[in-house]
Amino acid sequence: MKNTLHVEVLLKTETSANIANLEVAVLLELRNIKPIIPETIHNTFSSAELTHFVKQIQVCEIENALDDENQSFFNETENQILDLDTYTIKVYFFKLDDSGLADDATSEDNTCKMRRCILPNVDFCGIWDSLIFQEPVKEILMHYALTGMNFARHNVDTNIISYNRLILLHGPPGTGKTSICKALAQKLSIRLSKHYKFFEFIEINSHNLLSKYFSESGTLVMSMFQKIREVLEYGDSLVFILIDEVESLTRARESVLSGTEPSDSIRVVNAVLTQLDNLRKYSNVIFLTTSNVTEAIDTAFTDRADIKMLINPPQELAIYTIFKAAIDELIRVELIVNVNESDKFDRLPVGKEFTNSATQQLFEISKESVGLSGRVLKKLTFIAHSIYIRAPQCNGIDEFLSALLKAVRYQKRQDDSINKVK
Numbered sequence: 313m314k315n316t317l318h319v320e321v322l323l324k325t326e327t328s329a330n331i332a333n334l335e336v337a338v339l340l341e342l343r344n345i346k347p348i349i350p351e352t353i354h355n356t357f358s359s360a361e362l363t364h365f366v367k368q369i370q371v372c373e374i375e376n377a378l379d380d381e382n383q384s385f386f387n388e389t390e391n392q393i394l395d396l397d398t399y400t401i402k403v404y405f406f407k408l409d410d411s412g413l414a415d416d417a418t419s420e421d422n423t424c425k426m427r428r429c430i431l432p433n434v435d436f437c438g439i440w441d442s443l444i445f446q447e448p449v450k451e452i453l454m455h456y457a458l459t460g461m462n463f464a465r466h467n468v469d470t471n472i473i474s475y476n477r478l479i480l481l482h483g484p485p486g487t488g489k490t491s492i493c494k495a496l497a498q499k500l501s502i503r504l505s506k507h508y509k510f511f512e513f514i515e516i517n518s519h520n521l522l523s524k525y526f527s528e529s530g531t532l533v534m535s536m537f538q539k540i541r542e543v544l545e546y547g548d549s550l551v552f553i554l555i556d557e558v559e560s561l562t563r564a565r566e567s568v569l570s571g572t573e574p575s576d577s578i579r580v581v582n583a584v585l586t587q588l589d590n591l592r593k594y595s596n597v598i599f600l601t602t603s604n605v606t607e608a609i610d611t612a613f614t615d616r617a618d619i620k621m622l623i624n625p626p627q628e629l630a631i632y633t634i635f636k637a638a639i640d641e642l643i644r645v646e647l648i649v650n651v652n653e654s655d656k657f658d659r660l661p662v663g664k665e666f667t668n669s670a671t672q673q674l675f676e677i678s679k680e681s682v683g684l685s686g687r688v689l690k691k692l693t694f695i696a697h698s699i700y701i702r703a704p705q706c707n708g709i710d711e712f713l714s715a716l717l718k719a720v721r722y723q724k725r726q727d728d729s730i731n732k733v734k
């Protein structure tokens with residue numbers, strides 16, 4: 313059986329194209345792109361039709377069965393030049409909604425209980441590609457969710473085969489849990505566009521939900537869930553519900569029991585849990601939940617989650633990739649100048665020898681950075697520039713790498729002193 317190559321085509325919002333014709337043009341164009349490499353984006357085309365209708369063509373991943381559970385994302389044969397005849401090519405067309413994630417506009421009161429947006433959305437663009445994990449986290453989540461929706465479309469009896477379409481991601485702060493949820497929803501809205509007419513993303517913040525003012529009124533909870541039900545019942549939709557920091561629901565319950573919260577709020581917590589349970593009867597909803605702690609989460613969630621995935625801070629290869637992307641960006645916008653061709657980083661610092669000293673140095677810095685969260689790592693090139701370059705432009709890779717190393721050490725010192733205070 314041939315492996316599948318996935319290709320995503322972003323259409324210009326103002327145009328309406330004949331998709332069947334366009335697919336033929338895309339397949340022809342792919343043969344003109346030489347060499348064709350997975351995980352690359354193309355935005356200039358030889359065909360006038362594509363230039364008119366298409367903003368970008370992204371050659372995405374090759375789908376291989378993950379038969380070896382130790383198989384790493386980094387072992388995959390990315391960067392290889394593909395022979396298209398040996399692949400089944402799947403093309404997905406999509407447009408981006410540009411209204412962004414916003415407070416629920418239909419809310420009659422001032423309490424902001426949920427934020428929502430149409431998918432695919434401009435706000436979530438590029439998040440999927442920017443998240444780097446050493447383990448195949450993204451791939452597992454995507455296949456899990458696709459399988460869940462496939463079972464749902466085939467009306468598999470959930471009394472016989474249980475699946476709840478509830479994903480729980482837990483792990484330390486800043487490891488990308490919320491971001492993966494958004495990116496996954498975006499990805500699925502692109503990949504499942506033939507099966508559903510529209511996609512919506514709803515974000516419920518447990519903190520807001522339980523805020524004093526809100527918890528005083530159970531009817532507000534009900535009205536929020538009523539709105540969600542309306543979306544679920546409206547035609548052919550697939551709805552993603554993100555419940556961030558789900559542990560606060562549990563904490564609230566505990567504080568009621570210990571007498572530090574008014575007992576009224578337990579009714580609200582219970583109402584929320586019951587309402588969530590009721591929503592699960594709809595087959596067109598996927599729950600994405602996140603937490604910084606696992607022990608404290610109510611079994612109401614942990615038991616129902618089909619997938620509980622621990623998201624760890626990135627390890628050295630993932631860190632290398634995050635740094636490399638950031639430095640490449642600074643080179644692209646000419647904030648690092650005088651970069652020699654021979655200083656180009658290897659895609660990954662693996663293999664017998666490093667191609668150049670820049671790759672080696674960056675890998676050493678990456679090793680020293682282990683323990684920092686993805687959130688911090690993404691800021692480090694900025695910190696390096698602001699504290700240790702202090703000039704509009706950085707002159708050459710060596711200068712930047714030495715600033716980056718100082719920034720890593722600076723950050724670790726900061727983290728240590730915060731931990732000591734704690």
Ligand SMILES: Nc1ncnc2c1ncn2[C@@H]1O[C@H](COP(=O)(O)OP(=O)(O)OP(=O)(O)O)[C@@H](O)[C@H]1O
Nearest residue numbers: 442443444484485486487488489490491626686687
């Ligand atoms: N593995 C990673 N690769 C690339 N970027 C990452 C990674 N982990 C985190 N980030 C970046 O860090 C920032 C914070 O991520 P996010 O808010 O999703 O983390 P979180 O796990 O939800 O944190 P918290 O537990 O504090 O809510 C985002 O900009 C995200 O892109």
Ligand SMILES: [Mg+2]
Nearest residue numbers: 489490556602
């Ligand atoms: Mg988060």
